Amino acid sequence: MKTTLKLLAMLFCVVSFAQTTVKGKITDNSGLPLPGANVVVVGTSSGTSSDFDGNYTLTVDQEPPFSIRVTYTGFKEQIIEVTSNNQTIDVSLVEGNELDEVVISASRTPERIFESPVTVERFGLKEIKNTASVDFYDGLENLKGVDINTNSLTFKSINTRGFATFANTRFMQLVDGMDNSAPALNFPLGNLLGMTETDILSVELLPGAASALYGANAFNGILFMRSKNPFDFQGISGYVKKGITSQEAAGDNEYTDLGIRMAYKFSEKFAAKVNFGYLKGTDWAATSEEDKLNRGLTRADIDYDGINVYGDEVSTDINGVAQTLESLGLAPAGISGLVPSVDVSRTGYNERELTNYNAESIKADWGLYYRPWENDFEIQYVGKIGSGNTIYQGANRYNIKNFFLQQHKLEIRNDNFFVRGYITEDKAGDSYDMVFTGININNAWKDNNTWFGEYVAAYAGATLGGATDEAAHIAARQAADTGRFLPGTPEFQRAFDRVTNDPDLTSGSKFQDNSKIYHGDWNYNFGDLVDFAEIQVGGSVRRYSLNSFGTIYTDVDGPINYDEFGLYTQLQKSLELSESVELKLTGSLRYDKNELFDGFFSPRLSAGFTINEDHNIRASFQTGFRNPTTQDLYIGLNVGRAILVGGAEDNPERDVRNYSVNAGTLSPVGATILGQQSVDINASGAYNNSFFANSVLNDFANSGNPADLEIANSNLAKPEQVTSFELGYRGKLDGVIIDASAYYNQYQDFLANETVVSPFYGDVQLTQTLPNGVPLAVAAIANGDAEAYQTYTNADENVNSYGAAIQVSTKVLDGFDLSANYTYAKLDFDTEANPDFRTNFNTPEHKVKVSFGKTELFKNFGFNTSWRWSDNFFWEASFGDGEVPAYSVLDAQINYRIPSLKTTLKLGATNLLQDEYFTAFGTGFIGSMYYASITINNL
Template sequence: MRKLVTITLFCALMFIASSAWAQNSGTITGTVTDEETGEVMPGVNVSLVGTTKGAATDKSGIYKITDLANGQYRVKATYLGFGSFESDPVTVEAGKTVTVDIQLEKTVWSGNEVVVSASKGRSAEKITDAPATIEVIDDQQLSQSASFNTGELLSRLKGVDYVRTGVYGTGINVRGFNSAFNTKVLQMTDGRLSTLIATELPFGLMEPKIKEDIARTEVVLGPSAALYGPNAHNGLINTISKDPRNTEGTTVVVGGGSQEQFTGRLRYADEITEGVGLKITGGYTRGKEFAYTDTVYFGSQASREIGLEPDFDVLKGEAGLYFDVGDESDIILNYGGSNSNYIGVTNAGRNNIKDWQVHYLQGRFSSENLFMQVNHTWSKTDDTFAMNQRTQNYLTFKNAGFSEEEARERSFTEQWAGSSPSNGVALDRGSVFKDDSRRLAAEVQYNNNIGNFNYIIGAQYQRDIANSKGTYLLDSDGNSDIVINQIGFSVQLEKTLGFGGLKAIFAARGDNHDKYGFNFIPKAGLLRVGEKGTWRFTYGKGIAAPTILNMEMNLFGGIVLGNGEGFTLSDGSTIDPIDVETIQTLELGYKGTPLSNLFVDANAYYNFSEDFLSPLNNIVPQAFSGGPIVTKRGDQPISELQSGIVQPGDFVLTYLNYGKVNTYGFDLGLNYFINDEISIKMNYSYFDFSLDKSDLSNDANGDGEVQTTDLPINTPKNKISLGLNVNKDKFFGSIFGRWVQSYNFFSGINVASETNRDITVGGDPVVENARVGRDWNDGPLGGFVNIDISGGYKFSDYVTVSAQVTNLFGSEVREFVASPTIGRMAMIELKANLPTF
């Protein structure tokens, strides 16, 4: 409470000081419109030449630049896809307002788009001035893509490790430490967390938003925890939706393609009365995955997965009301939900996602200086199951002579220990995941400036309430929720230094977690803003707090347990409970236009990472040869958690903290605009690491030897992409190719590696095209060149046809473990944009 009072008083003092300053300064305002259509243009960046002053236009296309000293200024406006505008000098006097209206002409030039994610301010900033490396997928790219899957466009961004797990499944990671259960890149939509409650995994396919309602997606590379909280560890994906009051009309999309794909989507938006906007969206997508069945091992026995359902489908929709409440203020109310069926890859085998529902309610208030929101997210499934564990269970029943029908039915919940139906006992080895979890979150943020000193202060609250109905968490019979509260306070200060175009930025977050107490997360940067671009040097810290699953997991009769309490062994030794993982990053970057038709975005970074959260490890590997066993988890006897096991405590898989490693790399992006219709884009990324093999804290599996598999780097060292984009009259098209260097991947039971007999996993040496531990090793990932081609034709303002072919030449594209080889895919869509009358 004392912290909250202090912040409130600080806000009041800043507001009073800001008001006093405003009386002695002038203002420039105006409206920005599309020269061709006359429509107002929200989100346009407007700045004053030779200064760092600027603003972005609001939903009505209006901008306002305040706190200007007496003098003459030239107004400049830039926006993605439009030519820049620069006015004649205008004179500003104290206490007066000058109006400069602007019309922009459409072009293919990009590089000065407006973003909000890098600084989390409600007022936008030019991407070149952002204190972070940030990539944008804009409305034009989305609208010209002939696919329901927006994740495909992430492959075209530099610094991003993009993988495809099938027809529908895509994944993203940033700057290393990837896994088949990756929570290090935070996903948000319109300010709310788009992550599952217990696991913190991104919604991904479950996200209720359809492509046609996305204004843009911004991807921030590197730690963003100082502004967005824990788990914005390696990066952030922030999706911003469209406002119905300036995107009116009805959009209907129907599409189909190979792998029996079909999609139908609808977006309706209208200003139903002055200042009140309504939008309703919906979508249904289905198809069939590429043929692939994973191998499951039970002892020395190998089998194919049972219960494999290659068909996928997702039903989703949203509704929103937008109210203009005066004085540039809005109240926005939204609901969204989805129901999904597909195959999900994890580091313990594949899951059959069955009727997994995600819903949210969100309320927002925003004005020029204040933003507030509250949201409620809930997640529900009753029939999702782990195919790997179910197959193992099935084999025990079949081996004991049970009928096919009974073996399949009982494999959902039990494993048979015995030689026949009459000689044995059923063990608790449930393969079904149930979920009935909720999240409550709230945020308040205030931003303002005093002269050239800008500040943003905020507070966030999050309450996660997980319930697995006793299936995969330590919530007993499902009647006891697992509750974690977090509260955070953040501040960001930005000061123009007044010489050489220098600008200093400092941000910090104090975050208090029920389990992990207080963490201080700083960020700082120095920018030099010039006419042709901006140089920046930044420092940032990120943390990854263990998820509820990491802390409170209970799988397969207590064999897999979360490590939120620590363990005691029979020899009296202890294993500490897991703590937060940290990363600190130094980054040097440049973004700008050194030549009139060349846009350059480059960065180099160095990371210091420590206290990794390990993959699942057996913490008593010597138990079967007379070594110590586990006797307690926290204060609870292990026998109570492994009640169906003959010798409780002789096998426990859990998570640990371990090690430290330095990683480094650089990214280079070049956009060359041949003319107003044709552009070429090239991206290159390099990543490497330095591992001290003499430091036994890096020995994740406790075998006394540090191996490269102990640290889940799982990232290609080099990757390159090249694209050609054409927008000519009513035609648009692109050719995009990428090369990903081959690389080794280790995550839980999953192994994808070249032969290296000096490395062992699960007791087996790593050999390509052979069994390694509990997985079949098909060899390294990557090592391919992939070409995609797309095009479309806009027949009128109302009808557009687009088509694309992914993996045009049918290359051998193997992007992820426990996933099929990605073959050639074709898709065609018909889109009708109907005006609202």
């Protein structure tokens, strides 16, 4: 026992002796302090950052001599040797270029972006402060290869390399290591639970697959946001932005955005911080009344279905209604002979009558940081909450109202390892589906059977009275709409309140949800222990707990739980091939296993050649995979035109719905065939007894030939895979910085949707027939006894895409910053041969972005402008398909710094040319924003 104690005491002494502290101040070449400069021990991940006054203190478990690398965005790095403990090293950095910036995301370890093995974009403190966009999140759109699809003022979806809707489940967003996707939706709601601007340390974006290090969801790109540690960044800082949003449809409306950060280091052992952000404005109003189905119809047409008009999705063949009324004895015999076989839709409500377009975001976070030994070993607790109102467009348009999201994280870390666990929980609040709001306000006033019955009776009466077909339809709609609830009336408001508080979509539109994600991950870097290479190992575990009370998922009987885990390792080695050529090799391998599927290995190999310290050529090969999302697996949602049914093995049978003659969802003929007036049918037919919807609605509808019906029988969902090849170059040529890359992606088992129609009776092989020889399935379709489903499945064909991006940056005209980039993206898939399969590529083929500015036009005064142009492209998603025209946008800002007050004043405008545009079919047009801001003490 005594011997053991002596050994422990000796070990403690050695550890204590091995600790070295270095401190000093970091400034630019004019003597101004540089807050947030990185100080890292060369060859390790150990490091720290300078505070607001440029001061830093670095304590490491390493004896001198060793070297530290000092870097700061836009300045050349310096490497300085540490020769003794408690040494003071003041550093003056010389302005450099963006290739000297340090990134962490590409390899999970600090490295110059110049040497990164894959494409990575960085948005640092300098770029955040100088962005011409209204906030840092919008400013990411000016990076090459990046798309931002604007859902609403407070919800924007970031994507790289295509294949995205607003439900962007292929793109991951990490905030201080936490995936901030909403559990119910399985994708991030923009920056709702993100960060306040004054707490951001850096933003990095990794395009393309990164499954080898980050797992199943890191399939199409990752956004990394890191916050400031209160040990390194103390004090109170904040900002206020006031201005207006201007849109032709909504007019000019007030806009407010403010945030505050408070951080304090109580001692060398304990520090804490609190952040708060608030945004309020008026959303971009969506007011399109164009025909949603691209048939060229207007509100004067009888089967009109407007893009942003809801309730008119309910449509039926009025001759079939007449026949049903006749057969039930509810209408005079022969009435069906007076009524044509045409589809008629109910009268709908405009979207602006179903929402007030209130855009609001309230978020707060707090952190407690403890360093028990006053070194880099740190224990963190971080809590985050976010709530707000926004518009989300998925299968329908949704008013996300009082939505609530929270995260809680506990993390233990030092410069070589971390272990963290966190929980993410959401609550739907008062959110509701605007399409079903319109449908069920109509039903609250007059149910569909009554409305269509009155329409048929009025049409027949007008026809008998000698009216033309057009006049008879007008008279029929007027008669059926008599007494309709009109917006602004007490009757309408009572129906609206009742419907939006009812979670049953047969009568209401409210979303209920309280889903959770439990996640843990860890990483250890052996860089300090192994000399021949840098080796990392890590892993993650996750549990999904879905609890929508049957409103989104098929969880009417209780929460749905399932688990997944992953393990990975990475080896990185630099080889000096000659005095002027260095080769950096990186190899990564990850294994992931979801309890619903077989496990997957994801390797990544990359090589980077650095030539003369000015040129770097990189090449990489990597594979990625994506597990089907929670919605891909367990959704069970009626969106009006179809039922969304997830592709988990046990899910279709969980989705059970009732069809009856009284509700008008089962024909009298069908009731006779089935032998009952009401029947419960599950969604398994979508996957084992269905036709492709395109063959039913087009080919068969036009020809009447059963041979034109094409069997669908979608496959159940399974993981999607990608193989990616990338080649890139970064370098300096006579003061010009060039960063270029090209990629080719091959997707197998591509996850997407198919729209199918499943008959209530009869088999799709057409072997079951009526006595007259008509196949039962054909009779079911003819009688309207069938259901449309949107299935979640995998493509049999491979889907390929390729693209390239290049950025050129330089200084012109005595110090002005000029940067331009171009992005090319192309889908390689035969859509004509697969009309029922939707890839949702949703990306312009060509994009151009240019920025021009100067941080010091004259003393303390700077400006920046950004212009971007996007090619036209075709948008396809479950809400609707349509062309997105080409557009160009100009943003600009001027700023003035008051150093004595540590304050920056800014005036800015987005979409300065006032050419309204949209980035997706069905959304509101994006107008202009004009604002003034004051930022105080921002480190």
